Amino acid sequence: MNNDLMTITVKENRQDTADCHTLIFTRPDGFIFTPGECADLSFPDSEMNFKTFSFSSSPTEVDLMVTYRDGWTDYKLRLAKLDRGDEMKMRIYGNTFNYHPEHHAVFIAGGIGITPFRSMLKFIWDNMRSEKKDKTNSGNNNQIDLIYLNNTEEFVFKEDLDEIKQIISNLNIHYIVTQKEGRLTREKLEKLVKFRSDSINYISGPPGMVDATVEILESMKIENIRIKTDSFDGYVEN
Numbered sequence: 001m002n003n004d005l006m007t008i009t010v011k012e013n014r015q016d017t018a019d020c021h022t023l024i025f026t027r028p029d030g031f032i033f034t035p036g037e038c039a040d041l042s043f044p045d046s047e048m049n050f051k052t053f054s055f056s057s058s059p060t061e062v063d064l065m066v067t068y069r070d071g072w073t074d075y076k077l078r079l080a081k082l083d084r085g086d087e088m089k090m091r092i093y094g095n096t097f098n099y100h101p102e103h104h105a106v107f108i109a110g111g112i113g114i115t116p117f118r119s120m121l122k123f124i125w126d127n128m129r130s131e132k133k134d135k136t137n138s139g140n141n142n143q144i145d146l147i148y149l150n151n152t153e154e155f156v157f158k159e160d161l162d163e164i165k166q167i168i169s170n171l172n173i174h175y176i177v178t179q180k181e182g183r184l185t186r187e188k189l190e191k192l193v194k195f196r197s198d199s200i201n202y203i204s205g206p207p208g209m210v211d212a213t214v215e216i217l218e219s220m221k222i223e224n225i226r227i228k229t230d231s232f233d234g235y236v237e238n
């Protein structure tokens with residue numbers, strides 16, 4: 001079913017911050033995905049015009065969510081107008097950004113790049129809660145460091161992340177307001193994170209931010225197999 005073009009119905013087009021919205025869709029029956037996975041979305045009358053979005057919801061949640069930064073293309077102007085009951089077409093893009101719980105994880109998000117990490121962290125949180133209830137333990141208690149860079153203090157999903165932090169004790173969150181504190185540098189990163197030889201580094205955000213962060217990690221002699229990226233092509237600036 002996942003290779004087909006699916007029709008998904010909007011439940012809500014929720015404003016999260018001054019310039020970000022979350023589209024909440026009814027999840028099609030039997031639709032399965034993994035945290036970090038993306039989908040291509042288009043409008044029913046213009047099926048050629050697909051754009052890619054990471055799911056911001058976790059597979060453990062009832063609804064399907066994507067979160068987008070408002071824009072000015074015809075596509076974004078149409079997204080902004082979507083309302084309850086409207087439909088979109090969805091085609092699965094796949095997952096090249098999956099989380100490996102058996103390793104220390106360094107998540108580095110640039111602005112809207114938080115979307116796959118929100119999905120992963122909510123997934124881990126929900127699994128931990130059910131393990132607590134069932135008194136089971138998957139043994140995946142590895143440290144997670146989230147570095148979340150944003151231009152302003154308005155961090156999308158901050159409330160969710162702070163709530164998740166209450167349960168995932170091995171999660172550290174470092175919020176960085178780049179307008180005040182400047183961009184990420186090697187020095188800052190090394191101060192914030194205690195890297196291990198087995199750490200896996202995940203970077204998600206606009207291409208400029210992703211490329212600059214990869215350069216920092218490479219300058220630290222981190223092997224390429226330990227660097228995973230989700231580059232949000234389409235955002236031209238950092």
Ligand SMILES: Cc1cc2nc3c(=O)[nH]c(=O)nc-3n(C[C@H](O)[C@H](O)[C@H](O)COP(=O)(O)OP(=O)(O)OC[C@H]3O[C@@H](n4cnc5c(N)ncnc54)[C@H](O)[C@@H]3O)c2cc1C
Nearest residue numbers: 051052053054067068069071072073115232233234235236
């Ligand atoms: C694997 C993958 C995952 C992705 N996941 C996401 C996701 O979860 N969320 C998401 O939002 N996008 C995601 N994207 C990017 C998405 O596919 C679009 O490319 C992106 O949202 C840009 O949309 P747009 O082309 O309609 O342009 P717009 O959003 O309209 O922007 C076009 C350009 O104009 C700039 N711009 C927009 N508004 C203004 C303004 N008012 N003034 C000045 N400049 C402006 C933008 O910064 C951008 O550079 C992902 C892309 C990939 C490849």
